[in-house]
Amino acid sequence: MQSLPLSNVLSLSNAQIAIEAAATLAFAISGLIEAARKRLDAVGVVMVAGLAAFGGGTLRDVLLDRRPFFWVEHAGWLWLLLALCVAAMLFLRDRHFALTEHAMQWPDALGLGLFTATGTQIALDASMPPIVAVLMGMMTAVFGGVLRDIVCNEIPRAFSDHQPYAICSFAGAWVIVGVDALQAPDWVGLTAGAAVAILLRLGALHTGWKLPAWRSGD
Amino acid sequence: MQSLPLSNVLSLSNAQIAIEAAATLAFAISGLIEAARKRLDAVGVVMVAGLAAFGGGTLRDVLLDRRPFFWVEHAGWLWLLLALCVAAMLFLRDRHFALTEHAMQWPDALGLGLFTATGTQIALDASMPPIVAVLMGMMTAVFGGVLRDIVCNEIPRAFSDHQPYAICSFAGAWVIVGVDALQAPDWVGLTAGAAVAILLRLGALHTGWKLPAWRSGD
Amino acid sequence: MQSLPLSNVLSLSNAQIAIEAAATLAFAISGLIEAARKRLDAVGVVMVAGLAAFGGGTLRDVLLDRRPFFWVEHAGWLWLLLALCVAAMLFLRDRHFALTEHAMQWPDALGLGLFTATGTQIALDASMPPIVAVLMGMMTAVFGGVLRDIVCNEIPRAFSDHQPYAICSFAGAWVIVGVDALQAPDWVGLTAGAAVAILLRLGALHTGWKLPAWRSGD
Numbered sequence: 001m002q003s004l005p006l007s008n009v010l011s012l013s014n015a016q017i018a019i020e021a022a023a024t025l026a027f028a029i030s031g032l033i034e035a036a037r038k039r040l041d042a043v044g045v046v047m048v049a050g051l052a053a054f055g056g057g058t059l060r061d062v063l064l065d066r067r068p069f070f071w072v073e074h075a076g077w078l079w080l081l082l083a084l085c086v087a088a089m090l091f092l093r094d095r096h097f098a099l100t101e102h103a104m105q106w107p108d109a110l111g112l113g114l115f116t117a118t119g120t121q122i123a124l125d126a127s128m129p130p131i132v133a134v135l136m137g138m139m140t141a142v143f144g145g146v147l148r149d150i151v152c153n154e155i156p157r158a159f160s161d162h163q164p165y166a167i168c169s170f171a172g173a174w175v176i177v178g179v180d181a182l183q184a185p186d187w188v189g190l191t192a193g194a195a196v197a198i199l200l201r202l203g204a205l206h207t208g209w210k211l212p213a214w215r216s217g218d
Numbered sequence: 219m220q221s222l223p224l225s226n227v228l229s230l231s232n233a234q235i236a237i238e239a240a241a242t243l244a245f246a247i248s249g250l251i252e253a254a255r256k257r258l259d260a261v262g263v264v265m266v267a268g269l270a271a272f273g274g275g276t277l278r279d280v281l282l283d284r285r286p287f288f289w290v291e292h293a294g295w296l297w298l299l300l301a302l303c304v305a306a307m308l309f310l311r312d313r314h315f316a317l318t319e320h321a322m323q324w325p326d327a328l329g330l331g332l333f334t335a336t337g338t339q340i341a342l343d344a345s346m347p348p349i350v351a352v353l354m355g356m357m358t359a360v361f362g363g364v365l366r367d368i369v370c371n372e373i374p375r376a377f378s379d380h381q382p383y384a385i386c387s388f389a390g391a392w393v394i395v396g397v398d399a400l401q402a403p404d405w406v407g408l409t410a411g412a413a414v415a416i417l418l419r420l421g422a423l424h425t426g427w428k429l430p431a432w433r434s435g436d
Numbered sequence: 437m438q439s440l441p442l443s444n445v446l447s448l449s450n451a452q453i454a455i456e457a458a459a460t461l462a463f464a465i466s467g468l469i470e471a472a473r474k475r476l477d478a479v480g481v482v483m484v485a486g487l488a489a490f491g492g493g494t495l496r497d498v499l500l501d502r503r504p505f506f507w508v509e510h511a512g513w514l515w516l517l518l519a520l521c522v523a524a525m526l527f528l529r530d531r532h533f534a535l536t537e538h539a540m541q542w543p544d545a546l547g548l549g550l551f552t553a554t555g556t557q558i559a560l561d562a563s564m565p566p567i568v569a570v571l572m573g574m575m576t577a578v579f580g581g582v583l584r585d586i587v588c589n590e591i592p593r594a595f596s597d598h599q600p601y602a603i604c605s606f607a608g609a610w611v612i613v614g615v616d617a618l619q620a621p622d623w624v625g626l627t628a629g630a631a632v633a634i635l636l637r638l639g640a641l642h643t644g645w646k647l648p649a650w651r652s653g654d
Contacts, residue, residue, distance in 0.1 A: 035595075041647040043602040044595025058499075063276075065285055067501055075565035089648070129293035146369075151582075153591045155371045159253075159262025166261040211259040214307060281494075283503055347511035364587075373589045377471075377480025384479040429477040430525065 023111025026104045028053035028081055031148045032088050033097050038152050046085045048148055053081060056144035060119055060136050064126050105205060113198035115141040116169040117190045120176045130177045137173035141197075142166045162211045164204040172197025241329025244322045246271035246299055249366045250306050251315050256370050264303045266366055271299060274362035278337055278354050282344050323423060331416035333359040334387040335408045338394045348395045355391035359415075360384045380429045382422040390415025459547025462540045464489035464517055467584045468524050469533050474588050482521045484584055489517060492580035496555055496572050500562050541641060549634035551577040552605040553626045556612045566613045573609035577633075578602045598647045600640040608633025 031052025035045040054071050061069055071077055092100070119140025123133035142165065146156040158166050172193040179189030203209070249270025253263040272289050279287055289295055310318070337358025341351035360383065364374040376384050390411040397407030421427070467488025471481040490507050497505055507513055528536070555576025559569035578601065582592040594602050608629040615625030639645070 038591060038596070039649070040591070040596045041598040041649065043647065044592070047595055047602075062280060062498060063287070065283070065501070069499070072564060072568050075567050078567045078571070128290060131293050131296045132290050135296070150368065150586065151592065151595070153371065153589065155256060155258070156262070156369065159265055159369070160256070160258045162259040166265075211261065212307070213259065214254050214257065214263070280498060281505070283501070346508060349511050349514045350508050353514070368586060371589065373474060373476070374480070374587060377476045377483055377587070378474070380477040384483075429479065431475070431477065 019110055020114055022107040023114050024053050024077070025084070026107035026111050027144050028084055029088075029100065029104055030108065030145065032085060032092070033101060034148055034152050034154075036088075036092065036094075037097070040152075042085075042089060045089060046082060048151055049085055050078070050081055051151060052144045052148040053077075054144065055147040056115060056140045056142060057119065059143050059147070060122070060140045063139075064123065064128075064136065066122070066126065106202075109198050109201040109205070112141045112165065112169055112201050113172060113194035113196075116172045116197045117176060117194040120173040120193065121180075121186060121190055124177065124180050130181075133177055134170060134173040137176065137193075138166055138169045141169045162213060164200065164209055164211055167211065168197045168200035168204065171200055237328055238332055240325040241332050242271050242295070243302070244325035244329050245362050246302055247306075247318065247322055248326065248363065250303060250310070251319060252366055252370050252372075254306075254310070254312075255315070258370075260303075260307060263307065264300060266369055267303055268296070268299055269369060270362045270366040271295075272362065273365040274333060274358045274360060275337065277361050277365070278340070278358045281357075282341065282346075282354065284340070284344065324420075327416050327419040327423070330359045330383065330387055330419050331390060331412035331414075334390045334415045335394060335412040338391040338411065339398075339404060339408055342395065342398050348399075351395055352388060352391040355394065355411075356384055356387045359387045380431060382418065382427055382429055385429065386415045386418035386422065389418055455546055456550055458543045459550050460489050460513070461520070462543035462547050463580050464520055465524075465536065465540055466544065466581065468521060468528070469537060470584055470588050470590075472524075472528065472530075473533070476588075478521075478525060481525060482518060484587055485521055486514070486517055487587060488580045488584040489513075490580065491583040492551060492576045492578060493555065495579050495583070496558070496576045499575075500559065500564075500572065502558070502562065542638075545634050545637040545641070548577045548601065548605055548637050549608055549630035549632075552608045552633045553612060553630040556609040556629065557616075557622060557626055560613065560616050566617075569613055570606060570609040573612065573629075574602055574605045577605045598649060600636065600645055600647055603647065604633045604636035604640065607636055 028049045031049035032045060034052075035048040038044075040048060054069070054077075057070050061067065116137040120133050120137030122140075123136035128136060142158050145158050149156040149158075172195075174193075175196045176189040176193035179192055180186075246267045249267035250263060252270075253266040256262075258266065272287070272295075276287050276289070279285065334355045338351050338355030340358075341354035346354060360376050363376055367374040367376075390413075392411075393414045394407040394411035397410055398404075464485045467485035468481060470488075471484040474480075476484060490505070490513075494505050494507070497503065552573040556569050556573030558576075559572035564572060578594050581594055585592040585594075608631075610629075611632045612625040612629035615628055616622075
């Protein structure tokens, strides 16, 4: 199955493709804004946006020894990314950042759920043990942002901001692994897992729930 | 040989497995403490501890195109890592760090030697040239810590603290390559190489030996 | 073609080998100077110099799933790197850095062009789509420096200094892809692409041309 495009493997409908496109866009924009905040140049903006959008899935595929990458099979996305960055450099200004980030919370949460679902399923198809499949799902969803922050010389936000993000992905991935163990059709697990991750993330944003902090004291 | 678990490849005895477990634990704890110092959240603590414990061997396997990874073949270790991190977040406090780091020096030195030995031997089995095998041995032992420091936004300690660490691994790896060239059985080289790396490291800790610094002046 | 050494794939003449050696040297020295500025120890100096010299090509080969790496096929280069670092630690002083960096601009520009050419051609030979081949060419030329800066805890200079560097590589890579599409012999594209990248880079150095900055204001 390794040479089929992602959309075939998962029998994505048009609606799903639209959501996945929105999610990739949200991830790319997170990279773009971080690059702009750090005053990177045009090359840096494109690179960091690309890392944020495609870094997680690429790292997963390198670890699973899986080719071709999504952005090799569908190279059109790289053109889209270039166009997005050029448009952003022309029209996006500092005063738009807060607004843009707020508007991106929904597609970002969708992306978290969808990339968790596809990443976990791909790892299960490659016969990975359950906890490894969960880790791969999380990595797909979260490590684009981690690589973005490392290149921008920051401690990854996903590891340090005490807001539930990777943990929502973690929960959703376990749902997929559980449904898979019950031998239900793939789409049941994918839908349920993505839904759990997305709802947890939106719930966390809404309630301001915090991850437990390290208690430094006695 | 690529699909055999590490313990088979190297015919590890129970004693060796116990030492390797202690060493992996020591590496994980080094990640855990660094993550705690940086006030990472629960997700960050687990990720950085995992990188420190498994990052070196994983990077080596990616470069050698070798699968499955140790933590895929033996996924139980990932559960152990999770349990360790939960326990640490419940019980470990700032005032324990110095004590813990001191107590970890011994298993850390053992880990340096053992991971050097296994990494070098795996590279020799993959027909790498001597200096590449030595590099792979060093990478296995040292790059978990390097990745840990990069994610925590620090210059890697192994590259900057002027204490002999990677260099002990370097010396031990050459012993293994040398013994291998003499066609002696693998266990001779593995034991001698690990011993050299461990003794050099303990000697360096004991004597306070420093690496030569760059002379900036005149 | 994957198992042939780079020099065979590209039928390099002696002159080209000499230029490539000079370019690798220039990249290694850029790592060495950065490591020295950051006061890394001997291990760090060697590692950062090695990353700067070989990191870009290695990352490309990992992404293309291509083995053996250049430094495995030609392990002698690792010895050369070691010798270079030892010599630098003995003889290079802070007051030489500016002069050395200035002297390195020429071989660095040559390296930019040559590594772009070889990287793009290797990706085309692996049947990558045009924009992916261009990305691989750029990565080969630029990501050694990116990895060098990440390890040294800096935002990569190639992404942030607003001087045309990666963009020269980008332009040269498109020349190679274009010539390849016209079915001309490889050497035509390689020569033209490398020349474009080198001339653009030297032009940028000479004229002080700047990449467009993000306009922060209204």
